[in-house]
Amino acid sequence: MSIKELADGLQRGEFTSVSLIEAYVARIQEVNGVVRAVSEINPDAIEIARERDEERRAGQARGILHGIPFLAKDVFLTTDRLQTTAGCKALQGTKPKFEATVIRKLREQGAILLGKSALTQWSNGRSAQTAPNGWSSFNGQCIAAYADYQDPSGSSSGSAVSVRFGLCAFGLGTETEGSITNPARKSAVIGFKPTSGLTSRHGSYTISEYQDSVGVHGRTVEDCAIALTAIAGVDPNDRFTPVDPLDGKNADRPKEGTDFSSTMGLRDLEEVPEVPLQTDKVRRNAIQQAIEVMRGLGATIVEDAKFLKWETDEQRAADEQWNFAFRVQLRENIAKFLGSFDPIPNNMQNLSDLINYTMTDPEEHGEDYGVEDWLAAEKTGQSYTMGAQTKELLDRYQSDIYLCSASGWHPGMVGGYPTVSIPIGTFPPDTPVQKRPASGLVQKAPGVPFSIVMVARRWEDQRLLDIAHVFEQAMDIQVSLHLKIEPTVEIQCAPYGSLEPYNIGTFAHTLAPYS
DSSP states (O other), X not given: OOHHHHHHHHHHTSSOHHHHHHHHHHHHHHHHHHHOOEEEEOXXXXXXXXXXXXXXXXXXXXXXXXXXXXXXXXXXXXXXXXXXXXXXXXXXXXXXXXXXXXHHHHHHTTOEEEEEEOOSGGGGTSOTTTSOTTEETTTEEOOOSSSTTBOOOSSSHHHHHHHHHTSXXXXXXXXXXSTTHHHHHHHTSEEEEOOBTTBOOTTBOOSXXXXXXXXXXXXXXXXXXXXXXXXXXXXXXXXXXXSOTTTSOOTTSOOTTOXXXXXXXXXXXXXXXXXXXXXXXXXXXXXXXXXXXXXXTTOEEEETOOOSSOOOBHHHHHHHXXXXXXXXXXXXXXXXXXXXXXSOGGGOOSHHHHHHHHHHOGGGTHHHHOOHHHHXXXXXXXXXXXXXXXXXXXXXXXXXXXXXXXXXXXXHHHTTOOEEEEEEEEOOTTOOOEEOTTTOOEEEOTTOEEEEEEEEOTTOHHHHHHHHHHHHHHHOOOOOOOOSSOOOOOOOBOOTTOSSOBOOGGGTTTTSOOO
């Protein structure tokens, strides 16, 4: 069920926010023991839902998200009874001094924070090549839905898995490079990463202020647009929201209060570059089908478009290009995040303290997973010259967007450009199972989904959402999605004032994972 459908049902009195919370919690309890997508449920969620229901009855609904439950990646500071740990047990039991701006904005819109979603510890910034995607010492191993021990990708792992299983209306995540779009492809949901600086990072653990962005996992592109509308905007506590972090300008930034869901339709498309990545035949064929859909929508596709300088082999990119996007201010941002708690957890005040704790506490698996990226961050600076190539490519072809496979390794992510991941297929039954050597997590297997990524110019988020929405509608691929386990609890529908729940056929599968 989409956010609009949930909002309409609440407004018509067909169910309540309390019944929504009860259904989501029951579904979490059904599957979370296996997938570990939710690290914690808000103990006050039911009481907050009652308050939202009373406000609605009094005609005081605050907007489309009023009474809608969401999950937030466990990197957002919250001053309620939920933990904020970045996946590290050392932070358990600490109290943030303030709340993340995006959490505050969603609360002001009436949305209900249902809980925190699992993540790859420290947003995959500790030891990306050896630590398992979706693992943290606080929550354990999150897995995806379509194969035994499936790699959920990271670092916003639990957010995508939760949306896939219908454990929340939408999920709030963060991305440096691929941390929203990559989990989206593994779970066959929509992942939208806004232009860096469109949404405030204040009160969240960030890796690079120049590149990080707070974004959304949703069932549909429109769901992502609705959530983005609530969280976008200038924040004086985030110095890169008033001014573009890459060029110091602000002329192209969307106006305050922009409704990113208001123009859900395709405008004229001209040339669309398709940037090839060396990938397998199955995904290549699916991408070609997606390209034909774009042609049918009126786009002229420029095939085999090339960046001037970029390694387009996925495996080499994964092994050799990681540092392009890695951690300009990692040391400073870790110290800043640790300083957001009172008291400071385990007296850790900086990256050196955190490295020492991680290597000495057995639950952190320091010997197994290492801290290589942290050690590198102590020594290396960063170059973002690759990021400028996205604008160069789009200008060269006079294009709105470019298409590529959802590998996560391309200049658009390095340059802080808006990106959206849209599922386009699954691997066939004869696909050999492939596992990640370091973790044993399944990366490729029969039924595991994959996606295509669209990238637009900085600040062209609404344009990108428009195109992605129509593509999503036109694609209409009958993909066979078979979850390994499936929650069965649905909303108990009851009119306001009724104590007895009743069932409406229309809502029999309101929370069921879609196919």
